[in-house]
Amino acid sequence: MKLLEIQSSVRQEGSISRSLSNEFVQAWQTLHSETQHQKRDVGLNPPAHPTELWTKANYILPEERSSEMTNVLSESENLIEELLWADRLLLGVPMYNFSVPSTFKAYLDNVVRINRTFSFDPTTYCFQGLTTGKKALIITPSAGNFVVGTPLGSLNFCDTYLRSVLGFIGIEDVIVVPVPEQFMSNKIRQREIATARAKLMKLVTEW
Template identity: 80%
Template sequence: MKLLEIQSSVRACGSISRRLSDEFIQAWSTAHSKTQQKKRDVGINPPTHPTELWTKANYTLPKERSHLMASVLTESEILIEELLWADRILLGVPMYNFSVPSTLKAYLDNVVRINRTFTFDPATYTFQGLIQGKKALIITPSAGNFVVGTPLAEMNFCDTYLRSVLGFIGITDVTVVPVPEQFMSNEIRQQEMTMARTKLMKIATDW
């Protein structure tokens, strides 16, 4: 089993998503002794944003790309190969202003590429994801409570976006573990952390 960890918090210390990810990976490694792991930290080391040249290169056939075009896509190719390598993908994604961190958006813009992670059929106007047979687990702390069924749920563009974009490239088995109310009292924060840990420990054994 091969696990790719993607962290997007800009905080190296004090990050809830990082802390819970570490705890999950420890439990996961215990349950799956032969696990191979890779880590991609886009929060601390964000990928380069796509540029005009990047976009032109992306829509140019590989055999017709100039050396410069191929070079500008190198980072993107590395990120995509990591996704293709993994069986399981763990994403630590704190909610920033109702959505994902901009560093993670830059990462996704690098990996959602036609004929690499999805195809498009102009005859039927349909898309097909190419990243098949994988599972994703998302740990998403938030200041308030934005889970389904709460008054603020309609402002949650973090979970909904991630499910949509991952599904678009073929990753449809997605589990989200929210960690809400992190700006509330210490008692409430700890209760939410405990519930999240319980969920994650269970997932670690059978995911």
């Protein structure tokens, strides 16, 4: 089993997504001792944003790229190879202003690439995900209760975006564990953290 953990919170101290992810990984490795675990921290070390040269290089065949084009895509290539390596993805993605952190968006912009993680048939206008055979588990803390189906659920562009973009590249087995109400009283906060923790510990044996 190959587990890729990706953290996107800009916080280290007090980060719920980081602490719950750490608990999950420890429990997972205890039960699945053969697991190979890699961690990518885009919250503290975000990848570079695509540039004009990056975009041009992306749509040129590898053998036709200049050395400058190859260099500008090198970080993206490393991130994609890391993604393709994994069987399981553990994503710590707190909700920032109803969506994903900009650090994680930069990561996605680097890995969602034509003929690398998805293909396009110009004759049929069909897209095909190339990153198949994987499962994703997403931990999403939020300030209030934006769980889909609640009164504020229509503002949740974090879960819906993640499911859409992961599905687009071929990862359709996606589980989201929300951790809402993190700007409420400590009692409410801890209750929601405990609920999420219980779900995650159950998934250690079921995922």
